[in-house]
Amino acid sequence: MSILNSFIKNDYKNPYILVCSSKAHMIYAKDILEKNNIFNELIPTPKGFGEICTTAIKFEKNNKEKIEELIKEKEIDYKGIYSLNKKYKYNLASILNMNISSDMKKIVSKVENNEDITKKDIVYLLKIKQEEEYKALIKMADIIRKECVGDRIELRAAIEFSNYCKKNCNYCGLRRDNKQFRYRMTEKEILKEVEKLYRIGIKTVILQSGEDFYYTTDMLLNIIKVIKEKYKMGITLSIGERRKEEYKLFSDAGVNNYLLKIETYSKRLFDYIHPDDDLDIRIQHTNWIKESGMRVGSGGMIGLPSQSVEEIADVILFQKDFGVHMIGFGPFLPAKGTPYENCKRSSLRLNLKVVAITRIICQNVFIPATTAIASLEKKGQTLALEAGANTIMLISTPKALREDYEIYSNKNMVDLDFAIESIIDSKRKLPKYLNYDYIESLGCKIGNNLK
């Protein structure tokens, strides 16, 4: 039995969700349910039941009365308890009218009724060759994206503060055996970059690094504290596997999201690409992150050496089954100096299919148009936005260091100008929260239709 089965169950007879009024009440409620031995799972609140990127608690109907009692007794603040059988429906008539096969129409009808699509369906979609069916897939994802997350792009900014890494992942340019210049930013240097982002109006900063335990819990908590108190910004941590207690401390200090990619849900492939990691341990960490109250960011690489279409279907399904809030899938790109430096890069079309399928299945979640897809092809980011993505991550590492954060070769240093171009090309809108006067004073041209 996979470790995943101890955290999730797929055979609900009559699933219900509890939507709490705040993160604190959600964590409290979860704790109470655990203490009362009521099986429950945290999932992104599904479309139709609450706001994007919030978390709901899923449970079986036969526990409903008991849960209602506990809510009253413990004074848990909540918005509602809902049956998941009353599903939100989409209107996909325009897709059904396209010239597509009857197998494809069956899948579209399932999506329209919000029924679960199977691994076999996903494999079918991944293998699409016919142009009209490919267009249907992308269009379907675009419709769902629009209904779930609207037209505005969520802009986040990453500070890659250390390129030291104690691990040796076969695909990654930062692996410890790769002899290269290594750097670590100080707290002061990191906060200086945060200040710049704050002025632009960015609301979420991503602190990213290799697995580098030079940064102790206290050092990280100090940085988090300043960002929270002085700038009141959202924080995403992307620093690899840490100790279980640290996740809770980060969450309590106000970290909103933690990005730890599963990369692949195939044990065979996971072992093949990771000399010092274990899939079950990665899942265990992912669950610790989730239970700490932070939102989980996951995803993985597509087109890895030897990866099969079935393995791609499995890693997409994992995101849904596990209840991931932010799902970043990017193409595998060969990195110089690594065991895979001569392997074939992934294809754009396969990656766009993955983005579309992820949106169709996971719906009410954040999906980035990744830096990797923009590195694969310049127009990759625009195309990903058109295929269901809604988030862009800017690279905000100081210019003198960013070339040294070379996870893969020929990385596209997606900056505000590049992101704006992608947003214009995909006919989408910038977030409302940016400080446009300031950005324009820096020389970025932003048309009114983007604001």
Ligand code: 5AD
């Ligand atoms: N190609 C594409 N993505 C990569 N990553 C690391 N190496 C590569 C590569 N060669 C991604 C992985 C990892 C993150 C640090 O960057 O998804 O989680």
Ligand code: SF4
């Ligand atoms: Fe380190 Fe992450 Fe690269 Fe692995 S993928 S070598 S953990 S930076």
